[in-house]
Amino acid sequence: xxxxLKIAWAIGICCLLAGCWDIKSLQDVNYFTGIGxxxxxxxxxMYIQQLDFSSVAKSExxxxxxxxxxWVGQASGKTLSEAIIxxxxxxxxxxxxxxxxxxxxxxxxxxxxxLLGVIDSLIRxxxxxxxxxxxxxxxxxxxxxxxxxxxxxSPMNSILYAPETNYNQRPIIAPMRMSSFIRSLREPxxxxxxxxxxxxxxxxxxxxKPDPKLEINGVYVLRNTKYLEWxxxxxxxxxxxxxxxxxxxxxxxxxxxxxxxTVRLSRPKTKVRIEMGSGEPVFxxxxxxxxxxxxxxxxxxEAELEKMAGEQMRDQIRSSHSLGLEIHADILGLEHRLxxxxxxxxxxxxxxxxxxLASPRLGEVKTTVKIANSGMYKMKHRRSEY
Amino acid sequence: MAMPQxxxxxxxxxxxxxxxxxxxxxxxxxxxxLQSAFRDSWISALLAVPAVIVWTIVLFWxxxxxxxxxxxxxxxxxxxxxIAWLVILPLVVLCMMILFVTVRDTTIxxxxxxxxxxxxxxxxxLFVASGMAAxxxxxxxxxxxxxxxxxxxxxxxxxxxxxxxxxxxYGYLLPLLSNDAASIARGTQYTLxxxxxxxxxxxxxxxxxxxxxLRALLVLTLAVTGLVFGPVLAAITIFGPFEAADQRYPAFxxxxxxxxxxxxxxxxxxxxxxxxxxxxxxxxxxxYLLFDLLQLTRxxxxxxxxxxxxxxxxxxxxxxxxxxANFFHFISKYYFPNVMLxxxxxxxVLLLMIIPKRGKTHESQASAT
Numbered sequence: 193x194x195x196x197l198k199i200a201w202a203i204g205i206c207c208l209l210a211g212c213w214d215i216k217s218l219q220d221v222n223y224f225t226g227i228g229x230x231x232x233x234x235x236x237x238m239y240i241q242q243l244d245f246s247s248v249a250k251s252e253x254x255x256x257x258x259x260x261x262x263w264v265g266q267a268s269g270k271t272l273s274e275a276i277i278x279x280x281x282x283x284x285x286x287x288x289x290x291x292x293x294x295x296x297x298x299x300x301x302x303x304x305x306x307l308l309g310v311i312d313s314l315i316r317x318x319x320x321x322x323x324x325x326x327x328x329x330x331x332x333x334x335x336x337x338x339x340x341x342x343x344x345x346s347p348m349n350s351i352l353y354a355p356e357t358n359y360n361q362r363p364i365i366a367p368m369r370m371s372s373f374i375r376s377l378r379e380p381x382x383x384x385x386x387x388x389x390x391x392x393x394x395x396x397x398x399x400x401k402p403d404p405k406l407e408i409n410g411v412y413v414l415r416n417t418k419y420l421e422w423x424x425x426x427x428x429x430x431x432x433x434x435x436x437x438x439x440x441x442x443x444x445x446x447x448x449x450x451x452x453x454t455v456r457l458s459r460p461k462t463k464v465r466i467e468m469g470s471g472e473p474v475f476x477x478x479x480x481x482x483x484x485x486x487x488x489x490x491x492x493x494e495a496e497l498e499k500m501a502g503e504q505m506r507d508q509i510r511s512s513h514s515l516g517l518e519i520h521a522d523i524l525g526l527e528h529r530l531x532x533x534x535x536x537x538x539x540x541x542x543x544x545x546x547x548x549l550a551s552p553r554l555g556e557v558k559t560t561v562k563i564a565n566s567g568m569y570k571m572k573h574r575r576s577e578y
Numbered sequence: 579m580a581m582p583q584x585x586x587x588x589x590x591x592x593x594x595x596x597x598x599x600x601x602x603x604x605x606x607x608x609x610x611x612l613q614s615a616f617r618d619s620w621i622s623a624l625l626a627v628p629a630v631i632v633w634t635i636v637l638f639w640x641x642x643x644x645x646x647x648x649x650x651x652x653x654x655x656x657x658x659x660x661i662a663w664l665v666i667l668p669l670v671v672l673c674m675m676i677l678f679v680t681v682r683d684t685t686i687x688x689x690x691x692x693x694x695x696x697x698x699x700x701x702x703x704l705f706v707a708s709g710m711a712a713x714x715x716x717x718x719x720x721x722x723x724x725x726x727x728x729x730x731x732x733x734x735x736x737x738x739x740x741x742x743x744x745x746x747x748y749g750y751l752l753p754l755l756s757n758d759a760a761s762i763a764r765g766t767q768y769t770l771x772x773x774x775x776x777x778x779x780x781x782x783x784x785x786x787x788x789x790x791x792l793r794a795l796l797v798l799t800l801a802v803t804g805l806v807f808g809p810v811l812a813a814i815t816i817f818g819p820f821e822a823a824d825q826r827y828p829a830f831x832x833x834x835x836x837x838x839x840x841x842x843x844x845x846x847x848x849x850x851x852x853x854x855x856x857x858x859x860x861x862x863x864x865x866y867l868l869f870d871l872l873q874l875t876r877x878x879x880x881x882x883x884x885x886x887x888x889x890x891x892x893x894x895x896x897x898x899x900x901x902x903a904n905f906f907h908f909i910s911k912y913y914f915p916n917v918m919l920x921x922x923x924x925x926x927v928l929l930l931m932i933i934p935k936r937g938k939t940h941e942s943q944a945s946a947t
Contacts, residue, residue, distance in 0.1 A: 213696040290844065318691050321834045322817065323843070354840070371745055371835065375818035379750070535753035 221288045226352065228333030229272070230298040231305035238275040239296075239333040240265040243346060260346040264337045272313040289319035293353050295370065296389060299330040299412070299422070307417040311374055322371035325355060327389040328412040330422070339391050339404050351406050352389065358408075359438075364425050365408050366436035377417055380545040381531035381538060383522045385411040385431070388422060413521045415548055421519045428523070430512025433460050433479045433505060433559075435525045442486065443508075445500045452490045455483040455501050457561065464529050467555065468537060474555040475526045479505060485566040491575050494563050501561040513554045526552040585787040590721035592798050593728050595776065598863045601856025602772040604735075604805045605829045606683055610910050611810055612828060615765030617750070617819040618757045622765025623806040629766070629922075630773055634799045636925045637776065638792045641783050643932045648784040650873065656935040665931075666871050668924060669781045672917065673868040676775065677861060679909060681706055682895045684857040686902050687827060692850065699896045705854075706895075709861030710888045713869070714881065717785055720862045727855040734848045739808060741836050746815035769806055771914030773799060774921035780928075781867050826902075 228239035242263040265282070269275035280287065295314070297305075314320050329336055341350040351358050355367035365387045368376075376384040390409040393402040410424040432441050439459040445452040460481040467474045483501055492500075509524070516523040527549040531538040542549050563571075586594075615622040644652045649669075653662035685702045693701060712720055755762075776799055783790075809829040813822035816835060822828050833849040865884065874880055 214693050318694070322831065323835060323837060369745070371816055372747075374821050375747075375750065375816070378818050378820040532749060532752040535756055 216286065216288065220285055222283050222285050223288055223291045225291055225348070226294040226296070226337060227292065228296040228298065228329075228337065229301050229305070229310060230333060231301040235268050235270060236272050236275055236301075236305070236310075237268045237298075237333075238266065238272060238279070239337060240267075240279060241337040241347070243348065259340055259344045262338055262340070262347055264334050266334065272310065289317065290321070292320055292324050293348075294325045294327070296327045296329055296333060296336060296352075297386075298333060299328060302328050302386070302412055302414065303419045307377065311377075315370075315374075322369065322374070324370050325353065326368050326370055326373040326386065327352070327408075328386045328422075329389045331389070331391050335391060336389060336406070339406050341405070351408060355387075355408065360440060363436075363438040363440045364428060364432060365411055366438070367408070377414065379416075379528065381542065381549070382416070382528040383420075383525060384414040384416075385428075385435070385523065386414060388412055413519070413523060415521065420521045423515070423519075423523070427515055428512060430505075430508035430510070431523055433481075433509055434462055434464070434477065435523075437462060443483075443501050443504050445497065445504060447490070447500075450490065452492060452500065453488045453497055454486040455497065455561070455563070456486050457484075457501075458482040458564075464526070466530055466533055468534070472553065473530050473534075473537065473541070473549075474553045475529070476555040476557075477509060478558045478560075479509070480560045481505075481562075482564045483561050484564060485571070488566075488569075491572075494571055498561050498563055501563075502559040505559040505561065506557045509557050509559075510554065517551050520548065520551075522548065522552060524554075526554075584716055584718050585785055586717055586721040587787045588790055588794055590725060591779070591782075591786060591790075592794065594721050594724040594859060594863060595779070595798060596802060597724050597728050597731065597856050598778075598860040599772065599775050599802050600731075600805050601680070601853070601860055602775060603769070603802055604809055605827075605853060605856070606679070606909070607768045607772045607806070607914065608809045608813065608828050609823075609826060609906075610768040610914060611765045611806070612813060612819070612825075613823045613910070614768065615762050616757055616823055617753075617814060618755060618762050619765050619810045619814065619819070620751065620807060621754065622762050623769045623803070623810060625762070625766045626769040626773065626806075627800070627803055629770055630799050630803050631796065633770075633774070633922060633925065634776070634796050635792065636929055637779065638790065638795050640780055640925050640928045640932060641790055641795075643929070643936055644780075644783070646783040646786060646789060649780055650871070651784075653931075657931075661931075665928065666781075668920065669777065670868060670871050672775070672777070672921065673781075673864045673871065675913065675917070676864040677868070677891055678894060679913060680857050680860050680864070681709075681891060682900075682905055683909075684853065685895065686905070687830070687853070688850075690902075691827070691830065692847070699892065702892050702895050705857070706861070706888045706891050709858055710865050710884050712858065712862035713865035714884060717782065717866055717870075720859060720866060723862075724859050727859065731852045731855050734852055735808070738833055738836055738849075739812065741838055742812060742816060742832055744837075745835055746812065748811075748815050750815050750818055751811070767918050768910075768914050769803070770922060771918035772806070773803060774918055774924075776802075777921045777924055778863070778867060780925070781871055826906075 222242055224240050225243050226241035228241075230237035230239070242265065244261045265279050267275040267278035269278060297310075301310070315322070336352070337347075339350070340347055347353060351367075359365070359367055365385070367387055373384065373386065376382050387408045388410045390407050391404050392407050392409075393404040396403040396405055408425070410422055411428060412422050413420040432438065437460050439457070441457045441460075442454055443457065444454045458481055460479050462480075463478040465476040465478070467476060483498070485497070513524055522528070527538070527542070530541075530549065530552075538549075539545075611619045611622055650662050650666050653665045681702060685698065685705055688701050689696070689698050712723060779790075779795075809832060812832050813825070813828040816822075816832065817825070817828075825831050830846065830849055830853075833846040836845045837843040865887070868887070869875055869877075869880060869884065874883060877883070
């Protein structure tokens, strides 16, 4: 009898579980997956991307033969919240922000909006996490959100929502999540390189019609929350040897105009020694990496290739640095290295972070590339038919 | 006199305290340390270690010299009832404060994060009721429950730590000492403020079946000190020191980062298990001790009194006039600093009171056996 009572009690108490005030039926919810933030005439212009989640979930019948459907909402307000409330007027169902996975700032917003205010407005809301990817763009946000990936796949498979695999193959500009964006934005002496998203219609055609695709074409440079400049990816080749180091970078080697070879590098080992000569820091850079030969157009010895690759790497670092000096941006992250290494000197030279380190000097740049293997061909092979 | 034979062993005590005090160090004081010492928070925690060792040794001697007998009885026998009550009183007050701070912090967190639409008094009532029910069942129940809950808490903790390595950059721990000594000291004070709750050990020492060895006691307090480092280091390396210092729930934010590949994310519900396990054991232990210290464990009014206490607790915690900002101000400016000062000194004072009467201890023990 006692056991019976206990069982009844246990079952009874389980019934309480169903009476949850906060229950949401998954099918009755709108999921906002991306937001774009523009800023014009002192007003925040919000763009929201919503996906039909039946196009996201994998169904048994394989992929759909129709393109995934995307809705883009737009509203404006004095604050983000005001814009969102305007959107709620038409959402028809409850909105869930927990699956927000990308945040795009327009160039105007990066330049003029109160970034810390925007971050506060987003992160203070309990459903929004620090995990969304963050980008900047100078394309219309509506266009960005309606550019779809290949094979009628859901936009969840585009670089807007899943940039990592793409980056692994072409590690020039590292994608950034909200956590590292904020971490970098609020770090003394640090320069943030926010990936910029663009659309290109030149690369792909679908049945002869141009098929626009998203691309990461450069970075917006910010010193803390101050906007400095946009830089195209081609000019940033030296950055990857010091900041966001990653394996898989390629270097094309040329002799004058003549093509020689291309090598792919391991994750570089970088050391920056800071010499405090006459009160001004001089940054001496040392980079070491191991290479694999990808293509060889001209017969060269291992030693020659290693030397050329090293020189190429050094030139890239130097030209990125001088580009940085031109726009007064520390794109190689030298100032932040000083901040970490010698806090007192940093404080003295930057007035506790109020003024950026005036033209940081790059001293010696020593680069060493070792070739580890030559791919599927031998290093030395006949450059003739027979 | 027939002593109640509801004893728990040393291992059980360690599990129980790991949960009950671990939650303070792992969760409640993390935002406090971060907002005072920023990037140097982990140095603050490190500085607490020697202080903890000294304090633990003193605590050990208090336990040893009182023969792990009931503190109240010992002081009544060696001094008088008034002194005995004065010795017990701070512990009683501490238990009451622990109940308030824990219930309040846990339920507000619940309200803000995952049950925004559930009426707040309901959450508080259910939570307090479960804690009190466990306390009514006795120390042994609480100890056994700890043994069941703790392994899961540890496994999930290790999980969140390792999954988040992908977001951490330990470079953000440098430069060292970018904050002044006073800020770092404040961080240390919060760390110790959480750790001196181990004083509760002398409140239940007579329920232990064996003597606590110094080594075991040091392992326990140092392990819980170690718990401070996890969320503090992770918060700085994932979010940067300034963002971390602005977060209300830094430890929970780390759970919300968890991502494993493309398909596994949103695992923060597991933190509810961790947080509630800690809080529940903490509330249960504090309620049990509150009644035990007041010599009410065997009282026939225990049930009505505990219901009354629970009712008052619910009432105080759901007082709408206390905002979370008020509460946070209270724990950062008043509660933890004062608890730290008072209870850091407390075992030293007890030891000074015990040493002169030491000879008598052996006599009374000899006559008792």
